Amino acid sequence: MRQKLAAGNWKMNGTAAALAEVDALNSHSSIAAVDVVICPPATLLSRMSERLTHSSIETGGQDCHPAASGAHTGDVSAAMLVDAGAAYVILGHSERREDHGETSALVCAKAGAAMNAGLTAIICVGESETQRDDGTTLTVIEDQLAGSIPDVVTARNLVIAYEPIWAIGTGRVPTLSQIEEVHDFIRTNLITRFGEKTGAATRILYGGSVKPSNAAEIFHVVNVDGALVGGASLKANDFSAIITALAASA
Numbered sequence: 001m002r003q004k005l006a007a008g009n010w011k012m013n014g015t016a017a018a019l020a021e022v023d024a025l026n027s028h029s030s031i032a033a034v035d036v037v038i039c040p041p042a043t044l045l046s047r048m049s050e051r052l053t054h055s056s057i058e059t060g061g062q063d064c065h066p067a068a069s070g071a072h073t074g075d076v077s078a079a080m081l082v083d084a085g086a087a088y089v090i091l092g093h094s095e096r097r098e099d100h101g102e103t104s105a106l107v108c109a110k111a112g113a114a115m116n117a118g119l120t121a122i123i124c125v126g127e128s129e130t131q132r133d134d135g136t137t138l139t140v141i142e143d144q145l146a147g148s149i150p151d152v153v154t155a156r157n158l159v160i161a162y163e164p165i166w167a168i169g170t171g172r173v174p175t176l177s178q179i180e181e182v183h184d185f186i187r188t189n190l191i192t193r194f195g196e197k198t199g200a201a202t203r204i205l206y207g208g209s210v211k212p213s214n215a216a217e218i219f220h221v222v223n224v225d226g227a228l229v230g231g232a233s234l235k236a237n238d239f240s241a242i243i244t245a246l247a248a249s250a
């Protein structure tokens with residue numbers, strides 16, 4: 001039985017005032033029923049983690065460098081995320097693959113560093129609209145999975161997030177059968193590569209315009225174990241409604 005996971009990716013949003021949303025979220029009873037993680041900007045990570053010391057809500061980073069330390073101006077290592085209280089790190093988000101030219105090989109190196117530091121890596125994969133239209137979605141996902149996941153993983157330190165790029169922040173969502181097709185494909189891929197035990201126990205999240213209004217139907221799709229939520233994770237009311245829907249699907 002896979003524990004459901006609701007992950008909030010705040011992206012480059014939020015200053016200290018936004019921590020009030022975390023306090024509000026923390027007061028919702030639904031958070032106890034599933035795993036919840038919020039990945040704020042690096043500048044807020046320590047303060048958010050301290051604020052959540054006695055909460056079941058965990059925190060995560062949005063990226064890390066593959067090296068443990070050194071001359072890498074502007075970067076943050078996996079150990080630094082752990083030091084700031086993080087339990088998770090998002091890696092290979094399409095915004096980093098596009099904005100920073102991150103390759104799957106680099107994502108793989110980052111994931112290895114994250115796992116080595118004790119973090120759970122949420123590795124993102126997803127096709128562009130052109131690739132969807134060209135019918136190459138599953139090939140793209142297969143290549144990203146093969147290149148981005150290190151060989152030595154466990155079901156505890158790996159989460160896959162399927163995020164079709166064309167659905168991120170657009171209000172457009174794939175059909176439920178499209179989501180099911182890709183999630184089933186990822187499940188089979190994980191079982192083939194890592195064996196039944198690890199492959200069947202690894203959580204697969206859907207991400208891309210998840211809202212309170214569409215969360216319940218998405219969470220009833222087979223092999224959807226939760227969501228990676230962007231915009232709707234910034235407001236406690238919206239994120240708690242999504243978490244409630246996830247808890248109800250368990």
Ligand SMILES: O=C[C@H](O)COP(=O)(O)O
Nearest residue numbers: 009168169208209230231
């Ligand atoms: O990491 C989160 C995803 O990019 C989804 O963002 P969104 O919920 O704003 O579409």
